Amino acid sequence: VSGGTVVVVGAGSWGTTVAAMLAAKAPTMLWARSPQLASALNRTGENRRYLPGVSLPPTLRAMSSLPDAVSDAEVVLVAVPSHGFRAVLEEMAPGLRDGAAVVSLAKGIEAGTNLRMSELITEVLPDHPAGVLSGPNLAHEVAAGQPAASLVAFSDERLARRVQQMLHCSTFRVYTGTDVVGCEIAGASKNVMAIAVGISDGLGFGENTRAVLVTRGLAEQARLGVALGGRPLTFGGLAGVGDLVATCTSPQSRNRTVGLELGRGRRLDEVLVSMVMVAEGVRTAGPLVDLARCHDVEMPIAQQVAALISGKTSSADAVAALMERPSRPEWDDALIRAMPQ
Amino acid sequence: VSGGTVVVVGAGSWGTTVAAMLAAKAPTMLWARSPQLASALNRTGENRRYLPGVSLPPTLRAMSSLPDAVSDAEVVLVAVPSHGFRAVLEEMAPGLRDGAAVVSLAKGIEAGTNLRMSELITEVLPDHPAGVLSGPNLAHEVAAGQPAASLVAFSDERLARRVQQMLHCSTFRVYTGTDVVGCEIAGASKNVMAIAVGISDGLGFGENTRAVLVTRGLAEQARLGVALGGRPLTFGGLAGVGDLVATCTSPQSRNRTVGLELGRGRRLDEVLVSMVMVAEGVRTAGPLVDLARCHDVEMPIAQQVAALISGKTSSADAVAALMERPSRPEWDDALIRAMPQ
Numbered sequence: 001v002s003g004g005t006v007v008v009v010g011a012g013s014w015g016t017t018v019a020a021m022l023a024a025k026a027p028t029m030l031w032a033r034s035p036q037l038a039s040a041l042n043r044t045g046e047n048r049r050y051l052p053g054v055s056l057p058p059t060l061r062a063m064s065s066l067p068d069a070v071s072d073a074e075v076v077l078v079a080v081p082s083h084g085f086r087a088v089l090e091e092m093a094p095g096l097r098d099g100a101a102v103v104s105l106a107k108g109i110e111a112g113t114n115l116r117m118s119e120l121i122t123e124v125l126p127d128h129p130a131g132v133l134s135g136p137n138l139a140h141e142v143a144a145g146q147p148a149a150s151l152v153a154f155s156d157e158r159l160a161r162r163v164q165q166m167l168h169c170s171t172f173r174v175y176t177g178t179d180v181v182g183c184e185i186a187g188a189s190k191n192v193m194a195i196a197v198g199i200s201d202g203l204g205f206g207e208n209t210r211a212v213l214v215t216r217g218l219a220e221q222a223r224l225g226v227a228l229g230g231r232p233l234t235f236g237g238l239a240g241v242g243d244l245v246a247t248c249t250s251p252q253s254r255n256r257t258v259g260l261e262l263g264r265g266r267r268l269d270e271v272l273v274s275m276v277m278v279a280e281g282v283r284t285a286g287p288l289v290d291l292a293r294c295h296d297v298e299m300p301i302a303q304q305v306a307a308l309i310s311g312k313t314s315s316a317d318a319v320a321a322l323m324e325r326p327s328r329p330e331w332d333d334a335l336i337r338a339m340p341q
Numbered sequence: 342v343s344g345g346t347v348v349v350v351g352a353g354s355w356g357t358t359v360a361a362m363l364a365a366k367a368p369t370m371l372w373a374r375s376p377q378l379a380s381a382l383n384r385t386g387e388n389r390r391y392l393p394g395v396s397l398p399p400t401l402r403a404m405s406s407l408p409d410a411v412s413d414a415e416v417v418l419v420a421v422p423s424h425g426f427r428a429v430l431e432e433m434a435p436g437l438r439d440g441a442a443v444v445s446l447a448k449g450i451e452a453g454t455n456l457r458m459s460e461l462i463t464e465v466l467p468d469h470p471a472g473v474l475s476g477p478n479l480a481h482e483v484a485a486g487q488p489a490a491s492l493v494a495f496s497d498e499r500l501a502r503r504v505q506q507m508l509h510c511s512t513f514r515v516y517t518g519t520d521v522v523g524c525e526i527a528g529a530s531k532n533v534m535a536i537a538v539g540i541s542d543g544l545g546f547g548e549n550t551r552a553v554l555v556t557r558g559l560a561e562q563a564r565l566g567v568a569l570g571g572r573p574l575t576f577g578g579l580a581g582v583g584d585l586v587a588t589c590t591s592p593q594s595r596n597r598t599v600g601l602e603l604g605r606g607r608r609l610d611e612v613l614v615s616m617v618m619v620a621e622g623v624r625t626a627g628p629l630v631d632l633a634r635c636h637d638v639e640m641p642i643a644q645q646v647a648a649l650i651s652g653k654t655s656s657a658d659a660v661a662a663l664m665e666r667p668s669r670p671e672w673d674d675a676l677i678r679a680m681p682q
Contacts, residue, residue, distance in 0.1 A: 206479065
């Protein structure tokens, strides 16, 4: 399919930001579940709920009927949280043109099935190529035009280059890749690592401890990604270390904030009620550890986060458990063997 | 050589911290250039100049004669800045026992020769095995007993394990490796990247921009390291991404502080006079870019930092030059081909 429009599904802060960037280059449709939000957005040129203060280009139009919104799409970018992802794909299916590409902007794993978002796309929309856009992209900073970059991956690199063309601009650099699996595992697991870093910060530890958690967390992410067929280099790139660093060091990160409050001794249920938006890592920790167990991959940091979230350990015990592991070489043989991939 | 003592050469904040950790397990000698500092340290059990407020164990003794200090050493850890490294090696040479291992704790490249510290060790002390200890180790946090970790690398892994045994404790995890080259290139170049991140912060950019600089900076570091014979995985580990993250996000980092002030528009000479301790990245940027040029390695971020330090560009122009590069795949073929190593 070519010559169609580009459609963003989901009018949260990131979906709206991406739609605004696309609209600066070509007419773009944004789907919002709420008809009120869609019409307010068309009327005011602003998404006051999720991206207040940012003027949206007039070439961006919003709509609340999903099959209608995607009907002319060459590329659909899906920016809804992982727990609503499957339902949205099912809802858009009747409206999609043959061969339209579908790109996940979500970072999570489906609870119950442990499926990645591109796997959901392939399951629900088997005739549509599935890709992913992922990187260190705090929506408000990108919307403000600060320099940023991201990775778009499709197994067919030509599709990645097509999305790159649509998005790339002077403040948002888009790189291409073909490692969809690695990109998605990196995106889903970084939220869990950000909770671990938040816990360490909440316990009063400093930069060294944080750097160790980031580094060893990255090693865990890469182990799982490689076990599932991803490539090690992806974890050294924007969707890997880039996104991990942004999420683990940003005061704006919801996942880090959850960890921070847990580290300070608050209860998870108290922390969650005070948050407007989703902290994906809370939902992803369990499925991630489950997925790792199924593939015999050791993820000690993710395991401690999952145990903490399910009430089986305390913050202090979780950190102690990590530090008391026996000393060893930095990289295990399984990952070293995987390097030629 | 076995059964000897361990000696730390250099009583700055990091040398003193490492010596204190070693002394908690076995008697340790610390060499301080200043006889006054050595005797004050022995008298008060504190290094008031470089590590004030930290009580040193009584098993730590200081001395100011270098050949005498190293005379019984099985392992010598050298914690002096890169520009003084060669002179210290020459000064200790007459005192060293046959076969004593020498470990670099410095992070830099010698100006003029572009040699790494382990190359200096091999040049000045050809009969002594050369290793490196490197990781995200802000001295004050390690000295305060916060959880931290580091990598020790020797081409002979048994030596790495020997140093690991000497240092590893419940708050300081030591991993072993054999990639001395990768470890040193990572350590030297991260200071230059930290200057770049500081510039971005000083210009008012946020977490995304920082994450991009960290990620693409890491890619540059890895390209150079691999071109010199290092291994890609090292750059994903504690001495690579770990140390880079700590240095680029810490308010305590001297290199990041230099960049921050440059980004805010101050002149380099003004910034440097206000600093007590060395910002290695200022010295390393030139030799690093030179080394990269000799090996045909593209290091756009390091090049902009070097140009800024030598007065050839401005902070804003440096950032613009980086964002205006053409779009491309995330990883170039040279690094992908190098992955089987």
